[in-house]
Amino acid sequence: MAVTRTFSIIKPDATRRNLTGAVTKMLEEAGLRVVASKRIHMTREQAEGFYAVHKERPFFGELVDFMISEPVVVQVLEGEDAVQKNRDVMGATNPADAAEGTIRKTHALSIGENSVHGSDSDENAAIEIRHFFNDDEIVG
């Protein structure tokens, strides 16, 4: 299995509750290494661009409003099969369906306020990383 990268966001419900460290600890304990990290307050344009794939879904407006409501922490994570490893430790989108020990089961408040984002493929990881980071901000 190759060492790859994925893109992660610690969402506003988690930063608001001072859970940046707790979430990052779970990522690290899952075998992922934080090779880039910054706290930002997303603009509406950034959030709409980032979630453009969901723009036809009924919850799009709510999702964008939530993502710009408070600061987030954007991260690049590196590890063996990083996309899948991160999806596994995040848990299901709806915390009610998430497995014990996952970030969403442990910390998420609802399907919308679900504490973390993680890329769903290597291709999307590369696109999402480029959305928020320059090459010189990623130190592996």
Ligand code: DAT
């Ligand atoms: P994931 O974040 O697990 O990849 P997704 O890509 O299907 O899930 O959706 C992106 C985000 O949109 C998700 O993290 C929270 C929000 N969302 C998804 N389904 C929703 C719903 N039915 N109601 C409200 N928000 C939803």
Ligand code: MG
């Ligand atoms: Mg997704």
